[in-house]
Amino acid sequence: MAELRVGTRVMYGDRRGTVCFVGALHSSEHPGIFAGICWDESQPGLHDGVFRGIRYFQCRPSSGSFIPMSKLNQGETIIAALMEKYGTPADTHLGVSFGNKEVLAVGWEKVMKKISNLERLTLVDLTGLNVCIPMPLKDDLSQLIPNVRSLGLGRSLIGCWSTVMSLIQSLPRLDALDLSDNRLAFDVDLHSSPANSRVKKLVLRKNVLVWEDVIRISEMFPRLEELYLSENCIHSCGNPAVVGNNFSTLKLIDLDSQSPPIADWNALDPLGRCVSLESLQLSGNNIGEISFSGTSAGSKTDLFSNLTHLTIKLNALKTWSSVDELNKLKTLENLKITGNSFLDSESPETARQWIVAKIANLKMLNQSPISTSERRDSELDYMRHFAREYLSCSGNDERRSLFLSRHPRFLDIVARLGPLEQDEVIPASAIQLTPAPLTVTLQHHDCQHQKTIPPTISVMKLKRIFQRLFREPLEVAQVLAYKTPSQPGVEFVLDDDQKEIAHYDLRSGDTIFLKSGNERVPVVF
Incomplete structure (x- = not known):
């Protein structure tokens, strides 16, 4: 076997690590030559390369130890x-x-x-x-x-x-x-030895990679079509121009279960420049919202222009607006989205119907195909469910605009299936006998509290909650207003203290805040 030196990978029992030091220790109690190892997994009782006050090498806390050379296995x-x-x-x-x-x-x-x-x-x-x-x-x-x-x-x-x-x-x-679960040092000089790899599929699960490492790897594998990177340390995807150039042939990328988890959908925007990308896997992360903020409702985004498969199971999506945003993708056909909290607001059957209705091109949902008849039934039930709410907005442009921001496909479905007869509209009493509670954020200045409140609570009672939470009296001129993720930059005033908040079409995920009644509120037409 090769001579043991710094950088050599070794085993001791069932642990694997990298040699970071070879030599004698400044200790008469430990004669001989030792190898200082940075182990792949941290554990209590280990150190960071310092032994009795002397640093021999550098590694993560609780990851280093010294082992006699003769006891190490080089495989x-x-x-x-x-x-x-x-x-x-x-x-x-x-x-x-x-x-x-x-x-x-x-x-x-x-x-x-x-x-x-x-x-x-x-x-x-x-x-x-x-x-x-x-x-x-x-x-x-x-x-x-x-x-x-x-x-x-x-x-x-x-x-x-x-x-x-x-x-x-x-x-x-x-x-x-x-090459999953390996620790590979970057020692390839692509300037003196250009990459000529024929590899199209590369699996690098659990390799402690960050995105800068992925870019260097892409330069070694210029023909990659499938890249599996689950359980690494990737939280964003860097420069869009670099990503687009380096992954010009990439069709699939797996970013499941990163540590720390990916939390920001917009951090993935550079991947949206990969014109060949067809499949994106993001399960087991912490994405709370999907948004293509530069694309208006009813339009299609230029990002992810050929994406057909999206897996975003076991994330933190909180509102149905994320599903509406997915309809902005031009080619999305296959979606896996189980294990997100917004789905708990409806029964599994209703949730499936609504997703089908909200994403026009979807053909497969959670590994189950969507037939032509299921699509028609889902869209029809969705239209029946929300028809009365839409009709109640008649003559109120602000409420109509808010409704369409939350149901951007509603008018398309009406145009495709035709208007409902009066007896087809679901009565308000049948839609939900017990209104589901709303989880909203209450905000005053820099303080925020997340609260679950019934939609039947009056605006006046909600003001009293504000008074108790933020410990200051409300001025007469102050009013409550709210903003919704589906319409960033727009505020809606709760202008009648006696009305229930359900009258204003509040939804889970919205933010309610105090403002002066003299402030001007922008209205969307």
């Missing part, structure tokens, strides 16, 4: 791992001798067939076998597994990208590579 070569899993030349000597005569052992033909099949393999998975790759290896590998198209090297002891690139050059047919 096995890729050739040895191949033979271990798929057959070994040693198996060819399975004869038994009787005097000068050798008799073949039972199973000889099966063993030989297994070995000869190595060169026929198109998929090789060596995940968890602690592979390391000493150089050179090109001739051995190209002869042993010349037809491999997919290679798995997850949880290996490969320590740097230059080793990976040499490996790729030795496998002329390789187009899919899994």
Whole structure:
């Protein structure tokens, strides 16, 4: 095995880490040569490279320790791992001798067939076998597994990208590579050795990558079509121009379960410049709102122009406005959106109907196809449900504008299916006998409180809640107003103390605040 030096990947028991120091310790109690290791996983009792007041190397807190050189395992070569899993030349000597005569052992033909099949393999998975790759290896590998198209090297002891690139050059047919749960140092100089990788699918789950690392990787793999990056440390996607240039062939990107989780949908805007991108996976993050603020209701955004598949399960989407925003995508057909809190406001059946009605091009929802008849029924029920509310806005341009901002497809559905007869409109009493509570933000100056309130509460009672929460008397000239995520920059006044707040079409996710009654309120027409 290669000489142990700084940067070498090693194992000790079931732990894997990187050598950051090799040498003697300034301690008579610990003679000999030690390796200072930065372990992949932190745990109590470890240090950050400081031992008895002396710093030997730098690493994360609770991630470093010193281990005698002789106790470290550097793994096995890729050739040895191949033979271990798929057959070994040693198996060819399975004869038994009787005097000068050798008799073949039972199973000889099966063993030989297994070995000869190595060169026929198109998929090789060596995940968890602690592979390391000493150089050179090109001739051995190209002869042993010349037809491999997919290679798995997850949880290996490969320590740097230059080793990976040499490996790729030795496998002329390789187009899919899994390097999950590795720690690879960036040591490739693309200026002196331009990337010529044929790899189209690259899996890098749990590699502690940030977005700057992803950009460097994209320069090594200029033909990437699928990139799997779940469980890394990516929270935004950098410069739109760089992303667009580096991922010109990318069709799928997986950003599930980042740590810390992605929280801002707009941080993904640079990916929207990838003209080939068809599938975006974002499950297990903390996105609270989807918004294409530069695109008006009823229009289509130029971002994600070819996106057909979106997975955004187990996030923090709070309001139905995020679903309305998804209708601004030109080509979205397949959506997975379970595990978001806004769905709890309706039954699963109703929630599905509303999503289908709100996104015109959707053909698959949560892995279930949407038939032509289901779309028609969903849109018809959606129209029946909200028809009375729309009609109640007649003569009030402000309320009509607010209604259409919350139901941007309503008039399109009416135009497509035709107006309802009077007996088809769902009576107000049948829509919801017990109005669902609203979760809103109450704000005064820089203070905010999130409250769940019934829609039947009067404006006057809500003012008293403000008085108790913010501990100051209300001035006569002060009024309550609210703003909604679907219409940023616009405020709506709760101008009648005796009316219930349901009269004003408040929704969960809105913000209610105090303002002077003399302030001018912009109205949308």
